[in-house]
Amino acid sequence: MLTLKAVRALQSADVILYDDLVSDAVLELARREARRICVGKRGHSESCRQDDINSLMVGLAGEGRHVVRLKSGDPSIFGRAGEEIAALAGADITCEVVPGITAASAMAAALGLSLTHRDRAHSVRYVTGHGCTGELPETVDWQGLADPSTTLIVYMGGKTASAMAERLIVSGLDAETPVAAVAGVSRTDEWRWRGTLGDLAGDRLQVPSRQPVIIGIGPAFATATSQRAAGADRSQPDATGALTEAAA
């Protein structure tokens, strides 16, 4: 799901700073001579590590290297890109941001559904499942989030899913609201779960993978299946497929 623009950027890089969610297949698209440095953050103190990444990026670019900071998903959505852009601007280093497919779009495509519907879902909202400390964010307007006509997508919400679902139900969202969860979307080890908001509150979401999970809440997920769609199996040579397709 890499864009052509991202491939071109990878192929022009002297150094690639990548997150640990980036697959080997993507890294192989870079020039053989390019230096590849994993700056993955899982299991470390996040804020400290972010400062290290900023310094490394600024240092290497300052030496005249063409640096690519490679992330999974879209850097503008819960990707800490703002802090990296600010660090580069502070050091007077020019940068360009190449957008990516954010996890919500990848999830919707994998489940074969739309996050909006002109009759049922007028808006879509992305929130994070944890604040700086790893707990449920405290400054959330739960009443506003518990809106049945908005599709709610929770990034990095595996650990706080049950507490969040409880707050949404208390704030008025129906416990029967459909929920889908996906980890490792579009990867070979992709994992899916399907249930209701009540199931989520009852702690029935158990993510086996170490991949971060993305959770979708709302009527948009009523048609989600817990199985991979038959259409996803491109090995069937005689399947008549009509693809819904996207191009920016």
Place this chain on the structure above:
Amino acid sequence: MLTLKAVRALQSADVILYDDLVSDAVLELARREARRICVGKRGHSESCRQDDINSLMVGLAGEGRHVVRLKSGDPSIFGRAGEEIAALAGADITCEVVPGITAASAMAAALGLSLTHRDRAHSVRYVTGHGCTGELPETVDWQGLADPSTTLIVYMGGKTASAMAERLIVSGLDAETPVAAVAGVSRTDEWRWRGTLGDLAGDRLQVPSRQPVIIGIGPAFATATSQRAAGADRSQPDATGALTEAAA
């Protein structure tokens, strides 16, 4: 900004049904023999045209053609994909959805900013600027939208921008809240505007292009410039660029 997966889909298509916002460069990536049919909707009665597109897609796939429905942006976000998927499912035709870069991500990348920030923007929300009739949607929770810690992105909101801004200000959002607007993002005729929510309410957003405009509202846009970034000019051979890069 097309993904590698989308290019592969295009190259396997017998027939491509494309919107009028899709560029010639993208269409040229398809096989020479592929039939290309423009099903662009601007200027027509939208709902009627959507039924025609559904029928055409079902008819062609039913004849055994491999059909690609090519859209600009991400089909799961205000892309009517739900209705197309339902029409195909109703006719027992297998389909796969290939995600794309939605306009909000393309806009954030073009402006060199993040839509979320761990301190300032805890969530991001996409809404549409008009309902079925082209007017401002009536069932909107304005109080919920007027949340200073959420980045608000308005799709297709050019005509209703002034009325929407007025409602947001009345609902408590500061008239000094930064606003950015982009039309034809990432195209050669890209157009940008920068102002405040008060400017928007005062009808100071005048979009010259026939491209749909995307409007961003919130502190995230404080650093947006109305000029293209110097880093976007890839023709400078000796520019030391550090790219922030994304891969799904």
